[in-house]
Amino acid sequence: MSSRDRVLGRIRRATAGYGAAPEPAVPRDYLRVHGVRTPAGTADLLAAHLAEYRARVHRTDGDGIAALLARLLAERGARTVLVPPGLPPYWLAEARATRVEDRPGSDPYELDAVDSVVTGCALAIAETGTIVLDAGPGQGRRRITLIPDHHVCVVRVPDQVVDSVPQALPLLDPARPLTWISGPSATSDIELDRVEGVHGPRTLEVVLLAGRAQ
Amino acid sequence: MSGTFMGMPGMPGMPGMPERSDRPDAPELPATPALPDFPAFPDAARQAVGDPVLRANLRRATHTIRDKRARAVAELADWDRLRAAGKAIKDHTLRHLDRYLVQLEEAVTAAGGTVHWAADADEANRIVTGLVLATGHREVVKVKSMATQEIGLNEALEAAGIAAYETDLAELIVQLGHDRPSHILVPAIHRNRAEIREIFAAEMGRRGRPAPEGLGDDPRELAEAARLHLREKFLRAKVAVSGANFMVAETGTMVVFESEGNGRMCLTLPETLISVVGIEKVVPTFRDLEVFLQTLPRSSTAERMNPYTTMWTGLGPSRGADDDGPSAFHLVLLDNGRTDTLADEVGRQALRCIRCSACLNVCPVYERAGGHAYGSVYPGPIGAVLSPQLRGTGSAIDASLPYASTLCGACYEVCPVAIDIPEVLVHLRERVAQGGPVTREGIRVRIRPARGHTAERAAMRAARLLLDRPGALRAGERLLARARRLRPRRLPGPGRAWTDSRELPQLPAQSFRDWWARERGDRA
Ligand code: SF4
Numbered sequence: 001m002s003s004r005d006r007v008l009g010r011i012r013r014a015t016a017g018y019g020a021a022p023e024p025a026v027p028r029d030y031l032r033v034h035g036v037r038t039p040a041g042t043a044d045l046l047a048a049h050l051a052e053y054r055a056r057v058h059r060t061d062g063d064g065i066a067a068l069l070a071r072l073l074a075e076r077g078a079r080t081v082l083v084p085p086g087l088p089p090y091w092l093a094e095a096r097a098t099r100v101e102d103r104p105g106s107d108p109y110e111l112d113a114v115d116s117v118v119t120g121c122a123l124a125i126a127e128t129g130t131i132v133l134d135a136g137p138g139q140g141r142r143r144i145t146l147i148p149d150h151h152v153c154v155v156r157v158p159d160q161v162v163d164s165v166p167q168a169l170p171l172l173d174p175a176r177p178l179t180w181i182s183g184p185s186a187t188s189d190i191e192l193d194r195v196e197g198v199h200g201p202r203t204l205e206v207v208l209l210a211g212r213a214q
Numbered sequence: 215m216s217g218t219f220m221g222m223p224g225m226p227g228m229p230g231m232p233e234r235s236d237r238p239d240a241p242e243l244p245a246t247p248a249l250p251d252f253p254a255f256p257d258a259a260r261q262a263v264g265d266p267v268l269r270a271n272l273r274r275a276t277h278t279i280r281d282k283r284a285r286a287v288a289e290l291a292d293w294d295r296l297r298a299a300g301k302a303i304k305d306h307t308l309r310h311l312d313r314y315l316v317q318l319e320e321a322v323t324a325a326g327g328t329v330h331w332a333a334d335a336d337e338a339n340r341i342v343t344g345l346v347l348a349t350g351h352r353e354v355v356k357v358k359s360m361a362t363q364e365i366g367l368n369e370a371l372e373a374a375g376i377a378a379y380e381t382d383l384a385e386l387i388v389q390l391g392h393d394r395p396s397h398i399l400v401p402a403i404h405r406n407r408a409e410i411r412e413i414f415a416a417e418m419g420r421r422g423r424p425a426p427e428g429l430g431d432d433p434r435e436l437a438e439a440a441r442l443h444l445r446e447k448f449l450r451a452k453v454a455v456s457g458a459n460f461m462v463a464e465t466g467t468m469v470v471f472e473s474e475g476n477g478r479m480c481l482t483l484p485e486t487l488i489s490v491v492g493i494e495k496v497v498p499t500f501r502d503l504e505v506f507l508q509t510l511p512r513s514s515t516a517e518r519m520n521p522y523t524t525m526w527t528g529l530g531p532s533r534g535a536d537d538d539g540p541s542a543f544h545l546v547l548l549d550n551g552r553t554d555t556l557a558d559e560v561g562r563q564a565l566r567c568i569r570c571s572a573c574l575n576v577c578p579v580y581e582r583a584g585g586h587a588y589g590s591v592y593p594g595p596i597g598a599v600l601s602p603q604l605r606g607t608g609s610a611i612d613a614s615l616p617y618a619s620t621l622c623g624a625c626y627e628v629c630p631v632a633i634d635i636p637e638v639l640v641h642l643r644e645r646v647a648q649g650g651p652v653t654r655e656g657i658r659v660r661i662r663p664a665r666g667h668t669a670e671r672a673a674m675r676a677a678r679l680l681l682d683r684p685g686a687l688r689a690g691e692r693l694l695a696r697a698r699r700l701r702p703r704r705l706p707g708p709g710r711a712w713t714d715s716r717e718l719p720q721l722p723a724q725s726f727r728d729w730w731a732r733e734r735g736d737r738a
Contacts, residue, residue: 002331003331003332003333003337004331006331006333006656007315007331007333007493007547007549007553008312008315008316009656010549010553010554010556010557010653010656011311011312011315011493011553011556012312013557013653013656014553014554014556014557014562014653015308015309015310015311015312015556017559018309023306023309024302025302026299026302026303026306027295027298027299027302028299029292029295030292030295030296030299030505031290031291031292031295034289034290034291034292049518053517053521104536104537104538105537108448108449108483109449112445112449125519127518128508128511128518128519129518129519130519135530135538141482141536141537141538141539142478142482142524142538142539143482143483143538146475146478146479146482165504165507165508166504169500169501169503169504169507170501174462174465174467174500174525174527175325175465175527175530175531176527176530176531177482177524177525177526177527177530177538177539178523178524178525178526179478179522179523179524179525180519180522180523180524180525181521181522182517182518182519182520182521182522183521184521185473185474185475185521185522186473186474186521187383187437187473187474188400188473188515189382189383189384189387189400189402190383190402190407190410190433190436190437191271191274191275191406191407191433192274192275192278192279192400192403193433195433195434195437197437197441198383198437198440198441198473198474198475198476199381199441199444199445199448199474199475199476199478199479200474200475200478200521200522201475
């Protein structure tokens with residue numbers, strides 16, 4: 001007998017006692033959203049919760065984004081910046097840092113040598129202070145937001161922001177690789193002191209970009 | 215068939231050893247293999263109680279997490295409803311576990327993954343070792359996984375000439391310190407910063423990049439040393455081993471919650487990813503995650519959300535062709551005593567556990583005894599009910615674990631999937647003391663009542679430990695005394711919520727204190 005059959009057989013014997021007893025339905029009466037907010041209020045909550053996790057939050061619009069990103073990279077002293085395919089070119093129009101294309105086949109050592117990475121996101125969740133990446137346009141492969149020490153993530157406000165986790169899941173495609181990020185990498189393993197940045201980026205900057213996608 | 219190995223050896227000749235069933239055709243089970251002694255809970259706990267540094271570390275840690283958690287939970291007005299939903303989702307899944315595992319297997323396979331089934335620890339270790347050897351590589355990076363600790367995978371890999379590197383900071387501290395984890399969430403909670411500095415300075419160089427010269431004991435510096443030490447391993451790693459917090463039957467999606475990014479490193483950089491996951495971790499639908507994404511982080515690290523959660527489905531839509539993640543994915547589905555636990559109508563609720571560790575932090579016994587006293591990778595209240603079910607009650611430690619509690623009910627109160635740990639503890643005490651039918655390795659057997667006074671002795675020693683520390687017992691014992699008078703009515707005060715939602719467990723005829731008084735009186 002294969003182990004598959006053995007394990008499934010054990011399960012069937014173990015659960016036989018349930019018989020035809022009626023089964024209660026899973027109660028779904030929990031809230032879809034916690035609180036009533038305007039779109040602006042939702043964006044404010046996202047900003048507040050991100051900041052609580054020590055992400056740096058900035059706000060701008062289509063006219064200001066190129067200057068803001070150029071400034072953030074310059075302040076960091078970034079000489080190189082990773083650019084995923086599909087990132088709107090005007091975002092980095094004023095940046096001095098040398099662009100490094102994300103391409104399949106680049107090995108982790110190459111990525112380790114890059115200073116910063118700029119991406120968009122799939123969506124952001126205000127109640128938990130979370131951004132979600134799904135490797136879509138402007139986001140690139142999972143590894144590019146992991147290895148460089150500085151990640152700048154642009155969130156379009158309000159159309160990429162939802163209030164809650166239950167609102168977020170139906171918008172995501174589970175077939176795609178999903179990375180949920182809530183603040184920079186952190187550990188509390190040493191005497192419960194929180195330290196930012198162990199293996200993932202030590203600095204996460206989130207840019208809330210007002211205005212809808214063109 | 216081999217015995218269930220859970221990171222610690224068993225002992226023969228103890229209460230709860232299986233004997234011939236009343237069914238004439240029932241085979242006699244082999245005895246738990248004789249291995250070196252492991253002390254029963256009370257003996258191991260006594261050591262911890264006598265260690266002031268350990269106790270201070272534990273106390274501070276559990277109280278800090280406990281208070282933060284209460285605030286994080288209070289933020290959600292629908293916490294009770296989320297808890298009820300989480301419980302119901304898990305119960306529903308367990309009831310139809312065969313169907314959901316088959317569905318999961320199909321979904322993972324369709325997405326380019328390979329599914330393996332392991333009935334016990336030995337088989338899981340053989341599968342993983344074989345998969346690693348087949349890659350031609352001789353080292354693996356690991357992200358914290360209790361399932362692989364449970365089966366002793368690192369030791370099995372080492373025996374096959376494969377080096378396994380733990381990458382979670384706490385696990386690294388434990389591994390470099392030649393130590394065992396003492397907490398589900400913060401496994402090195404028993405170590406303070408000075409001890410960690412010592413371990414890093416002495417051991418890092420022997421396993422790779424040494425600690426920087428003049429390393430201090432600031433947590434920031436220590437974390438930086440770990441970052442540098444592990445980064446060289448992440449960048450060159452070709453094979454990774456992980457666990458998973460959830461698996462979605464409908465889509466084949468695997469989910470890992472973490473904080474440091476070591477999980478993301480292991481899950482995305484290597485060419486081959488091998489995930490070893492207990493069969494009870496499956497949930498039916500992608501939507502079900504909306505419950506656990508809200509309850510697990512708040513219950514566990516007291517955060518609205520943990521820094522990183524990774525979800526992946528097989529090799530992704532392009533089946534690995536876009537180089538985003540591993541090009542080979544293996545899922546090893548682990549039984550190792552879980553189906554035996556499922557066969558127990560009272561005890562099976564322990565399989566709902568999502569390993570948040572909230573029950574550890576509120577437990578007065580854990581706070582004093584420390585995680586090592588539980589003799590398994592699952593410490594605290596959940597360990598006290600899970601280990602004797604996964605492993606059977608045949609060893610000294612497993613027979614004593616159901617007594618390692620004051621039955622105060624705090625663990626049930628905090629549990630985000632509403633596992634009635636006190637009820638299971640009482641049930642397991644009965645099993646140790648009175649024997650009865652159980653399932654071991656899929657076969658229905660009847661275990662004898664504990665021989666002679668063995669069970670009583672196990673209980674007695676646990677009672678003595680607790681009674682010698684009046685603070686540890688007071689809350690629970692008071693509740694018990696009241697419960698005895700009032701049963702089956704509702705409990706007053708802090709016990710009310712406890713009885714609101716369920717029947718009180720059958721209580722022992724005597725309280726610990728009465729029992730202790732009698733025993734001590736007899737001896738005097
Ligand atoms: S038993 Fe409940 S509280 Fe304890 S670790 Fe499991 S889920 Fe958390």
